[in-house]
Amino acid sequence: MIKEKAYAKINLFLNVTAKRIDGFHDLEMVMAAIDLFDVLTFKLLKTKDIIIKSNVQITKEVRDNLVYKIAKGLQSDFDIDYGVEINITKNIPIAAGLAGGSADAAAALRGLNKLWKIGLSLDDLSMIGKNYGSDIPFCIYNKLCVARGKGEEIVFLDKKLRLPVLIINPNVRIQTADVFNLVKKEELLSKKISNMTSGIYNGNYNLIENELFNSLERYAFEIEPKISEIKNQIRNLGVNGVLMSGSGATIFAISKDKKKLKRILEVFNDLYFKKLTKIR
Template sequence: MGEKILVKAPAKINLSLDVLHKRDDGYHEVRMIMTTIDLADRIELEGLEEDTIKIVSENRFVPEDDRNLAYQAASLLKKRYGVDRGVAISITKVIPVAAGLAGGSSDAAATLRGLNKLWGLGLSLDKLAELGAEIGSDVSFCVYGGTAIATGRGEKIIHIDSPPPCYVILAKPTMGVSTADIYRNLKLDHIVHPDIDAMVTAIKNQDFKGICQNVGNVLESVTLELYPEVRQIRQQMERFGADAVLMSGSGPTVYGLVQYQSRLQRIYNGLRGFCDQVYAVRLLGGRNESDNSYS
């Protein structure tokens, strides 16, 4: 049995998501504010003598080959730093798959952080985030955690203050959403841009009401039109009294910010009637240390 390391891989939500234009490389130029929440996958890394990468998961939606972002993270570190040992990566999923919550990206980021320690590579978080950008747009943010403005295709990170503490209620409809489809249907000349600067100011001032007034996601209208179930969940969450409601990423997960715990349970119970996957968690907000493992 090799050495084992456990790492938490928290989900993210978008407080703001803006798309500025289509880039020459085919990606879209984005500007968004992301923050981590206390809904996390659990990654266990076990060193292997044989030079192989194994993915172990009981979730049938988690690929166990090089389509898996955690596999790609291990493979990238091995190739870049000449590591001739292997690893078994056990992924216990809590974050729903294909939900707009960066579950796969967070698993990859946790794998980078954990293997940095397991293999004694001594890499900084900044270097790990740079490597993460080669795997996927959200991986860099997930390496750091906390709250940040992300630009480029999401890989350029500027850290900002954490929002004031509050609860987050999430509801994910049964279907998945293709991010590529959502972007393909986005009409750039018709979008209403969220006021990201106002959101940054509200966060800096710890102004919960200001944060609620400035949530915005330009992808939301596209997903709501293509998937009526998402619209229905969004309407119910508003009706049950969440302080702010928004879709995260390209969807289909809708989240609500809730300031008071007394209201949280009512919203949770109400949504359970419309949706199987409902979660009530807290905002995390804080950044990762140089290794975010726990034993």
């Protein structure tokens, strides 16, 4: 049996730069993996069946699950005569802006590559993964990076951010498409990514906090005002580095003061998904 961890991500910076002719949007992002993860286990089957099990319902139909689609795709593309039983233990909230589905898909690519002895490199898996989702290439590597295009064009940042992270989600799901459907080019706020990358390379945590940016926030706040309330509440409790991740609905806070984040965590009751973790 093979086991893979599927790490969540946060966006320290997310700038929507243009709408593409294919209907998607061009993005400019700084992405970081955090120590919150799902666990996938893989059991070889002698038949060609693909069985997906999980502790929660991820999709209404198993065939809509990215992990299932990837298993079927690899099985077909590489003429695999075996099947697999995949167990997914979900810890990352679903539709939360943390790339939980993409992380599971990336873990499936890594795990099946080992289980079925396909022999692909991480770069090969990344190339396959981008056909299933824009965040999957990042989730293959789980390394701090700048991502452009739809998110699949990655440049790694050779730095480590030793920062604790507080994750708060109001236990609501937001569909990425619903947020992007509200985006209007003439309304978009914009910011230079260079200040954020400079803060990272120079270890300037005050600059990193000040340059946190997500141009999708206003649209997600429109769909679910509770997200904005959480952000303001954390700021009012004395943390400057607060941002929504991805298309929402998760708010994260970063600070070198772990004790302060822990105190804030205790303010939120059990109606929220809450987790004190760290950037990997």
